[in-house]
Amino acid sequence: MNRNAIHHDTKAWKAQVWISFGVAACLAAIGLAWLPGQDLDRAFMFMGYGFCLSAAFMVAKYVRDNQGQRVDTPMWGAVVWGGFALAMALTGWGLWRMEINPTYKAFLGVAWMFLISSVFTLAKTLRDAHEARIAQIRAEARHHGHEQ
Secondary structure (H helix, E strand, C coil): CCCCCCCCCCHHHHHHHHHHHHHHHHHHHHHHHCCCCCHHHHHHHHHHHHHHHHHHHHHHHHHHHCCCCCCCCHHHHHHHHHHHHHHHHHHHHHHHHCCCCHHHHHHHHHHHHHHHHHHHHHHHHHHHHHHHHHHHHHHHHHHHHHHC
16 A cells, blocks of 8 residues: 555545535424424524534544644643533533423434534545645645656
């Protein structure tokens, strides 16, 4: 195996990742759009899902940025991980305490977990594509430098 080979995801993988994210987002949106209960509960759940979505992207970026060596401060790490934990905990608490049909709660819970897991996969796929583009540009620059 060539260690210098540039890894590119297949079109099928990219399609699967985007389709999964789209399906998860649609299922979550449908569940929230028809969410029974009080207006304040519905508003809380919309905010919770949005907070979780944003926090999951932040965690994915933080982990990837710091995988080889720490580039972020410990305080930023606490903010990122704390925000994610808070988003997940508050959204879970809001869903658990809502007085709605348990089947509806299960639907919202599964849609929420599907959304969060698809965010991590999407973030990784986007970052992999970005890193592959950078590696390709560097390889072409080295190649053109040797030709001259």
